[in-house]
Amino acid sequence: MQTFLEFEKPIAELEGKIEELRHLTDTGDINIADEVSKLQVKVDRLLRQTYAKLAPAQKVQVARHPNRPHCMDYIEGLIEDFTPLAGDRGFAEDRAIIGGIGRFRGRSAMIIGQEKGNDTETRVRHNFGMAKPEGYRKAIRLMELAERFKLPVITMVDTAGAYPGVGAEERGQAEAIARSIDTCLRLKVPMIATVIGEGGSGGAIALAAADRVLMLEHAIYSVISPEGCASILWRTNTAAAEAAAALRLTAQDLKDLGVIDRVIAEPIGGAHRDREEIMTAVGNAIEDSLDELRGLDGSTLRLKRRDKFLEMGQKGLS
Structure with missing residues (x-):
């Protein structure tokens, strides 16, 4: 069943009419197939127009689409x-982070x-994708395992942020995240990250x-959610749309x-409207990125990756 976002109401109405027509049979006065075809053209046009000019706050809704x-x-x-x-070999298994070995296009x-x-x-x-320290420590273990066996690392980023609970803080949430970032930066194998939904904060x-x-x-990808930013700066969640624009998270x-x-x-x-198409697009992008890194030795990969992120910091200071 299709779920529609608030700004998609006109599209939802048209698709509702299409669904109603599909349950009818042709009569002498109306050709159902022709009417459905005409409405579908309108839906496609409206989708293109709507998604060509999404505001940052609307992009947030799409990124979080169920x-x-x-x-x-x-x-x-x-x-x-x-x-x-599974497991971080220290405390527990964290199902918010999935990891394992497989074959990507051979x-x-x-x-x-x-x-x-x-x-x-x-x-x-899966705790809504919000990992605890043991999740990040599992990720560290798997990245180090990948380096040992000279396997490229492919990550899928989709979280509102790391879990903020008391237990997570007691077990060293900040330290686990910092060590995970450090592990990424010192890997001597190719690493490709793809933000597929929400890219929230240090999590x-x-x-x-x-590398790519x-x-x-x-x-979306930001240091804080629009709601969190609005609650800090404006003391109200009603300014979330303004915060989304200011964060430049698209x-x-x-x-x-x-x-x-x-x-x-x-x-x-x-x-969500065409899973086969997006799988192909993501797969092609990952494959292209791996091909770009092929032939680089481990020391060069690590140096280029570190320089890339250090340059971001220098740009921010300039």
């Missing part, structure tokens, strides 16, 4: 022979990503300090700022 493909969807669509690996690779879940049961099981960059950072067209803004390397075009209406 039907948007999540990490496990990309693993199922792009990775063969995926073997999940290449063995380590795949790590945040999984939000797609219904109430799975969202609770996101813990898996995204990569890709981002879906309607994904893929287009971040490409201009040099924070990400490539924007991956989504199907008209968002990634």
Whole structure:
């Protein structure tokens, strides 16, 4: 069942009429197929017009769409022979972060990503994609394992942020995130990160300090959520739309700022409207990025990756 966002109401009305017509039979006065075809043309045109001029706050809604493909969807669509690996070997298994070895288009690779879940049961099981320290320590273990066996690391970023609970803070949330970022930066194997939905705060960059950072067209990536920013600066959530614009969290803004390397075009209406198309687009972008890094030795990869992020800091100071 299709879920429509607030700004998609005109599209929802047209698609509702199409659904009604499909349940009717032709009469002498009306040709159902012709009417459906005409309405579908209107829907396609309206989708293009709407999604061509989305405001940052609307992009936030699309990035959080409940039907948007999540990490496990990309693993199922792009990775063969995926073997999940669990646990941080220190405290527990964190299901908010999925990781394991598989084959991406014929290449063995380590795949790590945040999984939000797609219904109430799975969202609770995966803690809505908000990892605890043990999740980041598991990611560190898997990245180091990948380096040991000379496997490229492919990450899927999709989290509102790291879990902010008391227990997580007691177990060293900040230290775990910092060590995960450090591990990304010192890897001597290729690392490709793709922001597929929400890229929230340190919880996101813990898996995204990569050689190539890709981002879906309607994904978001920021130091804080618009609601969190609004509550701090304006003391009210009603300013979330203003905060979203100020944060410059869209893929287009971040490409201009040099924070990400490539924007991956989504199907008209968002990634959830055509999963096969978005799987192909993401797969092609990852493959292109891996090809660009092929032939670089480990020391060169690490040096270029570190320089890339240091240059971002210098740009921010200038």
